[in-house]
Amino acid sequence: MAHTTCPGPPAGGFDPVDPDRLLGLDVLGLAATGQKIIDSGGRQVLWVQCRPVLEAGDERLFCACCGAMGRRKGTDARILAHAPTCGRVTRLLVRVPELTCQHCRRVWRVDMTSAAEPRGLLTHGAVQWALEAVAVDNMAISRVAARLAVSWDTANDAVMVAGLEALGPLEERLKGVRVLGVDEHVWRHRGHQRYVTVLIDLTPVRQGTGPARLVDMIPGRSKTALVSWLADRDPHWRGQIEIVAMDGFTGFKSAAAEQLPTATTVMDPFHVVSLAGDALDETRRRVQQATTGRRGTTKDALYTARRTLLTEIDLLTVRQGQRLEELFADERNTPVEVAWDVYQTMIDAYRHKDRTQGKRLMNRLIDSIASGVPAGIEEVTRLGRTLNRRKDDILAYFDHPGSSNGPTEAINGRLEHLRGIAQGFRNLTHYITRSLIHTGGLRHRLTT
Missing domain, CATH: 3.30.420 (Nucleotidyltransferase; domain 5)
Structure with a gap:
């Protein structure tokens, strides 16, 4: 029996494990210092601090009002929802340094905008995760909110703002x-x-x-x-x-x-063919009422052939072809045969390998049903008037491939x-x- 082997390390070996990088904290300007699982559901809280630690000369140490250097007053705590880690709901307990100005007594906290929006409940990493879950994975907002353990409104607002920002202005x-x-x-x-x-x-x-x-x-x-x-x-x-x-x-x-x-x-073309298909269906239903005095049932040939009539002729099976021959053999179904022929000719025009020939075929079809439809087939007559009004738009498709x-x-x-x-x-x-x-x-x- 063959034994599987574990592939060796890549050239140059593995890099040392960096927990902040694994958790996506490094790009937020944060560093983890501890972890705790807080309930049986596996929710975890990470103790984190601003990164790098404040040092002399750091602009965050100076007062924005008077420019004087502040001194450390204490630490404030801010709780943020972060992207799920290994399927766990993750919270960040951020220790935010609090400073006071030695000159004007102003008190401020270290800028955290690299990690989250002011007064925001989600980290930038959580917002990005939520946006990808909605846009790429088609996840419902309710499921995103559950994975982040936040309210629906919080998750929805974050996705909306981030999505519009990523899309850019109109x-x-x-x-x-x-x-x-x-x-x-x-x-x-x-x-x-x-x-x-x-x-x-x-x-x-x-x-x-x-x-x-x-x-x-x-x-x-x-x-x-x-x-x-x-x-x-x-x-x-x-x-x-x-x-x-x-x-x-x-x-x-x-x-x-x-x-x-x-x-x-x-x-x-889809809508043009759809118009012809509707005319064929209307003709079939009218003939059904005229010949039987009621709507079609599974015992009626016209009703059982309703899908076959709308199938492209090259895709018909032998049995379906025989069913149509039997159907058209009845002179009472002649209006249906005329509408079916118009429908199939239209498909042939669009399917033609030579667009020039297809355009000619479509042009002849529109001209013929705009003026030469036998009396008593009002559905095809109406179709001819509609197609004739939009003739230039219909024929323009053949001159502009990919439109x-x-x-x-x-x-x-x-x-x-x-x-x-x-x-x-x-x-x-x-x-x-x-x-x-x-x-x-x-x-x-x-x-x-």
Whole structure:
């Protein structure tokens, strides 16, 4: 039986153990002097002092008012929550030197801002740990608060402030944006639905340099909301936007045309195909009612084929293909066959290896259903009118590879996951900040 062997020490041997470095105290300007486990749950308290010890000439010895040298009066104690150590809740009992001025009698404590914010309850190390737990590990604020043994509000406030500081101001986040994605998002689970407009930087996706990232969220979903946000931006920045990818909402189209006249608007393929899929579904349900006088059941061919109808033709199994042939053999289902053919032709146009040929195919499709749909298929007729109005935006996709709003939908999916972690949001400010922390590129920044 083979025996495992322990690898030898690295070249040069191991460095001496430095407990302050292991605990992350050295970067805080602190040094540990003792440790005690205080309960059966494994909570520990570390006795620490300022590092280095005050020496002659240290500027912290001199009064900020008169400049006279102070003398040691005593020691004050400050309790701080630190990042968990080996799974243990960790508290720091900091012995802060207290000084008094020999001239003006002013009393002060040694500056501790290298370890924690004034009057703060968390060390900088604890705040950094909490931010990484939320942004990288998708940990709920309640779990972060439990690991640090602080209140929810304390943990949440620390993460919000640190997250916004790490993300930087909006002007910094907007630098380099050339392709802008716009979409709406429902941010509240319970009660009335509330919408926000999300703005995504799609430039890295188009350039192949990285993932898309959220840059901002606007309360509401309307032309007015987007126009107001764009009008507040620097005119030079607006002039640099080359492409705006969006869904079929006309409010976004109007706002982009008004505030970004030099940008090309692109209607996302997902939403275009979704419109065709909706028309196919509506046609199927109408024909079902017309032929049977009721909604579909598992015994009805139209109902059982509802998923098959929305499957790309190249992905159909032999059994599914036979099911569609049997379905279309019935002349009563001709409207469904027409809508299905439009749906499949649209997918073929987007899937075409040659974008020029795909564009021609899409152009012919839009022209044909805008004027040549047989009577009695009002769903496809309405679809033709919609596509014809946005024809330029739809065809623009073929001229601008990488301008899909797909990454925007992916970010929307991550925001849905965020709502699940938080079990819903009631505070819009918190939701926007947490969304930026999760999908604003902070995860990539913290892990590299």
